[in-house]
Amino acid sequence: MTMTDQTQQTTGNDKEWLRKKYLEERNKRLRADGNDQYLQIKGQLAHYLDDPYTPVTARAPKSDHVTFAFIGGGFAGLVTAARLAEAGIRDVRIIEKGGDFGGTWYWNRYPGAQCDTASMVYMPLLEETGHMPSEKYAHAPEILAHCQRIGRKYGLYDNALFHTEVVSLDWDEAKSRWLIRTTRGDSFTAQFVGMGTGPLHVPKLPGIPGIESFKGHSFHTSRWDYDYTGGDPDGALMEKLADKRIGIIGTGATAVQCVPHLARAAKELYVFQRTPSSVDVRGNGPIDPEWFAEIATPGWQQRWLENFTANQAGGTADVDLVQDGWTDLNKRIRAKIIQLPREQRTPPNMLAAFEDSDFEKMEEIRARVDTIVRDRETAARLKAWYRQLCKRPCFHDAYLQAFNTPGTHLVDTDGKGVEKITESGVVVAGREYPLDCIIYASGFEVGTEYKRRAGFDLTGRGGAKLSDYWASGMRTKHGIHVHGFPNAFFVQPAQGANLISNVPHNLTEAARTIAMMVSHARMIGAKQIEVSKEAEDRWIELLLTGPGRMIGSQDCTPGYYNNEGQEPGPAAKLSVGHPAGALAYFKYIDAWRSNGQFEGIEFR
Ligand code: NDP
Numbered sequence: 029m030t031m032t033d034q035t036q037q038t039t040g041n042d043k044e045w046l047r048k049k050y051l052e053e054r055n056k057r058l059r060a061d062g063n064d065q066y067l068q069i070k071g072q073l074a075h076y077l078d079d080p081y082t083p084v085t086a087r088a089p090k091s092d093h094v095t096f097a098f099i100g101g102g103f104a105g106l107v108t109a110a111r112l113a114e115a116g117i118r119d120v121r122i123i124e125k126g127g128d129f130g131g132t133w134y135w136n137r138y139p140g141a142q143c144d145t146a147s148m149v150y151m152p153l154l155e156e157t158g159h160m161p162s163e164k165y166a167h168a169p170e171i172l173a174h175c176q177r178i179g180r181k182y183g184l185y186d187n188a189l190f191h192t193e194v195v196s197l198d199w200d201e202a203k204s205r206w207l208i209r210t211t212r213g214d215s216f217t218a219q220f221v222g223m224g225t226g227p228l229h230v231p232k233l234p235g236i237p238g239i240e241s242f243k244g245h246s247f248h249t250s251r252w253d254y255d256y257t258g259g260d261p262d263g264a265l266m267e268k269l270a271d272k273r274i275g276i277i278g279t280g281a282t283a284v285q286c287v288p289h290l291a292r293a294a295k296e297l298y299v300f301q302r303t304p305s306s307v308d309v310r311g312n313g314p315i316d317p318e319w320f321a322e323i324a325t326p327g328w329q330q331r332w333l334e335n336f337t338a339n340q341a342g343g344t345a346d347v348d349l350v351q352d353g354w355t356d357l358n359k360r361i362r363a364k365i366i367q368l369p370r371e372q373r374t375p376p377n378m379l380a381a382f383e384d385s386d387f388e389k390m391e392e393i394r395a396r397v398d399t400i401v402r403d404r405e406t407a408a409r410l411k412a413w414y415r416q417l418c419k420r421p422c423f424h425d426a427y428l429q430a431f432n433t434p435g436t437h438l439v440d441t442d443g444k445g446v447e448k449i450t451e452s453g454v455v456v457a458g459r460e461y462p463l464d465c466i467i468y469a470s471g472f473e474v475g476t477e478y479k480r481r482a483g484f485d486l487t488g489r490g491g492a493k494l495s496d497y498w499a500s501g502m503r504t505k506h507g508i509h510v511h512g513f514p515n516a517f518f519v520q521p522a523q524g525a526n527l528i529s530n531v532p533h534n535l536t537e538a539a540r541t542i543a544m545m546v547s548h549a550r551m552i553g554a555k556q557i558e559v560s561k562e563a564e565d566r567w568i569e570l571l572l573t574g575p576g577r578m579i580g581s582q583d584c585t586p587g588y589y590n591n592e593g594q595e596p597g598p599a600a601k602l603s604v605g606h607p608a609g610a611l612a613y614f615k616y617i618d619a620w621r622s623n624g625q626f627e628g629i630e631f632r
Contacts, residue, residue, distance in 0.1 A: 046387055053413040054585045054593065056443040057303060062586075062594040066232040066470070069248075072240055073233060076248050076468075080255070081137065082127025084191045089213035094187065095119040096546070097208055097218035099194050099482075102131015104224025104519040104535045106178045107152050111536075111543035113182040117550075121187040121218070123194055123210060125483075129184070130175040131226055133168055135250040137261040138282065139289035141168035142312075144423055145530045146350045148329070149336045152532045155329040157181055160320045164352075165312045169261050189214065197221060198487045199514065204555040206515065219555070220546060224519040224535070225482045228472040234277060238449040245465040249282045250472075256465065259293065266293035274298070275454050275461060277446055278469030279305055284422045286469070291430035298437050298461050300454060302445045303419070303585055306393045306412040308353050310423040333533050334614070340529050341610035353423050354529045357416065360385040375575075386415045400428040409440040418584035474588040488513035501599035505567040505628055506617065508538055509559035517542045523571060525613040526605020537614055541621050545629065554631035563628025574607030 059065055069076050095117055098105040101124030109120045126134040143150045147161035154161065157177050162170060179185050193211045200207055205217045231248045233239060247253045252261075259266030266289065274294040276283055279301045290297050331349075338345040339355040344362070348355050364381035365373060394411040401407035410428060412419075430436055441447075441456050448455045453462040479485045479495040486494035492512050497503065504510050507524035508517050519542070521527060521534035549557050586593030591600060606613035620627065 043383075043387060050414050050583070050585075053443065054583070057586050058593045059586070061235075062592040065235050065592070066473070067235045067239070068473075069231060069233060076231065076233065076246075076251065078251065079127055079191070080247075080251050080253055081134070082191070084127070087189075087212065090189065090216045091214070093205070093217045093219075094121045095218065096121070096220045096222065097206070097216075098122045098222040098224060099197075100124065100131060100224035100226060100229075101126065101129040101175075101179075101188065101190070102133070102224060102226050102229075103152055103175070103532050104226065104538075105129075105131075105222065106175060106182075106184070107532070107536045108222050108224065108517075108519055108539040108542055109184050110153055110156070110178055110182045111539040112546065113184075115543040115547045117543070117546060118183060119187070120184065121189065121216075122184055123189045123192050123208070125191065125193045127190050128172075128176065129179045129188070130172045131224075132229065133172045133175055135229070136282070137168055137172075137254075138249045138252045138286045139259060139261065139263050139266065140285040141261070141282075142166060142285065143171060144281065144310075145354065146336070146352055147315075149332050149350060149530055150532055152536050153178055153329075155324070155327075160317060160324070161315055163312055163314055165310065167262070194482075194484045196484055196487070197516075199489055199516075201489055204515070220515045220517065220557075222517045222519055222542065223482070227474060227520065227531075230473040230481050231468075232470060232473045233468055234445065234470045236277075236446050236449050241451050242449050242453075242466060243451045244453075244463055246468065247465075248468045248470070249278075249286060257293070259289070263289060266290070269293040269295070271295050272464040273462060274465050274467065275300060275463040276467045276469050277454070278471065279303070280469060280471055281305065281420050281422050282471070283469035284424050284427045286467075287436075288424075288426035288430040290467075291433040291436040294435065296435050296437070297433075298439050298454070298463065299431075300446050300456065301409070301438060301440045302443060303587070304410050304412045305419065305422040306390065306414075306416055307410075307422045307424050307427050308389075308393050308396070310425045311352070312425070333530070333536075334611075336530060337525075337527060337533060337611050337614065341525075341527055353421065357389065357421075360389065383415075386417075389416055390414075397428055400432075402432050406431050406438050409438055414585040415583070417589075419587045419589060471588065486513055486516060488516070498599075501597075501602035503564060503568055503602070505559045505564045506538075506541070507534075508541065509557075509564070509629065511559050511561045511564045514556045514558035522603050522605070523567070524605060524617070525610040527610035533610075533614075537617060541617060544621050545626060548624070548626065549631055552631060556630075556632040558630050558632070559628055560630055566628070568602070570607060571602070571604050574604055 096112055098108055101122045105122045106129060109122060112120050128134055142165050146164055147166040151161055151174055159174060195211055196209045198207045205219050206221045207217055209215050231250050245256055257266040258268030272294055273296040274290055275298045277300045284305055284307060287299055335345055335349045339348045340358050361382050364385045365378055368377055397407050397410050401410060431438055439456050446454055446456055453460050473481055489512050504523045507522050519535055519538045521531055525534050527534050545557055584590045
């Protein structure tokens, strides 16, 4: 009997069988070309990047000076500019390639898009803006509107440059400022610069032979073409698809959210799957204004943030305010470890407890497929055979159900991916599926180098290029400061808390730190802020004392979490957080910035 035949009989007890099955599924998907299997969107494909949402308007180039320029108008830019404004620094210019604020929430307007970390902790500055999220997991239009609300509240629109991409950033040592050039002919200076270009903002296409030859319509999910589909980002029926055969390539977190909407609207929907996602219960619901009014006492959001992190990222807390799939994951592991007598709580036993809890969880998720999907073969093919954190865990209450819709077909490629694209459709295992439209839910560039993803390089003191300095991986203190690149701040999770389950928490903390440092520099009349080489080296040494990833990435099915299953390069080793975990980092950084010493940083 093959392992696939055994699928229906597996119980959580047969760990050896599961380990072998996971490995078999992983090996099936390994490809020698790793990240190179994807196409960079340029040249003939460049139209896939066009902004379908906002027309580009003409404007005169800027040649002035600002105190702070921030690259990226997503959460990172918004929260940093907000904290700077609170500290009295209002001369902040955000440069954004989209036509408005929002970053990922500007681009991702596909039907069904919503946050999958609870709104109460995911949406930044709720308390400051007085906004009550309407749902436990808010939908994209509400999050985009919130970004605009932050922009308005802190006066960020006046100075912002939209539809503008930075092409170079050069440090001028004599003047202690950065020279910024853009695609719109701007050439202006800023004393400080912030980088919030986001980890997932460059869409990629699968390198499927024949992709350029398709004569029907096509687009990437992050540039949803509502003119073609009808409907809107609020989830109105996409009425123009009623007579269309639609193919969607990819079954990651994006596809999980938009497939139910496509299934409802399209005449025929073909979902081309290479690796199934794990899809657990979502449990979304409206937020009750009376309940919210009761809990929203001063400091509420900070308490919620700390509580979520304590529950999710290795801490302990008496209560779990958020109560969702993320906190459940950690509580289960903790419960297993607590069962062990104290003297047996060794690292190998803890890893074994983690594996046990993972097997149990994944068995539940696989069993859930059987309770929802009526066709047995489709159900079997929708089951994920890997550890839950090998890929982005998904949570949804309509995705699996969509496969019960007449006209919706799962085309499983048995790990091989789509074979080719022709003028008229998609070919899998020698069979052509004729289509009117192909939607690429193929994700974003992650493993490519920073310069390619950011679209520019930084030239720091003495002409040093950031791309050279980071050639073997990121080097920072706190994930924020880089030696040789004074007055530049990076706002992102790595080498800080690295809290992946709630990225905005990393950003709001970094924003606080940066605003305090810039205020301090102004107070003491310093023109430059720079981390010393020694402090940066010490921070990197500290990071490398950590346990690394809990799940060996070499055991995981390929994806962007593990460099597509390729041997991780030196850079991956440095893409970590504080060795004691996210909660410890947040406590540490609060103490570090509050004592006024800013140890390791030179103010000149
Ligand atoms: P992903 O990179 O997660 O998914 C890409 C999909 O395309 C995968 O299913 C991949 O298969 C598939 N694919 C690639 N090449 C081929 C091929 N040749 N044939 C068939 N299938 C192919 O992208 P997403 O846009 O779904 O998600 C990216 C990230 O964005 C998420 O992981 C998450 O971090 C974030 N996100 C967050 C959301 C939220 O918070 N609400 C919602 C949506 C996204 P394979 O798995 O085999 O590589």
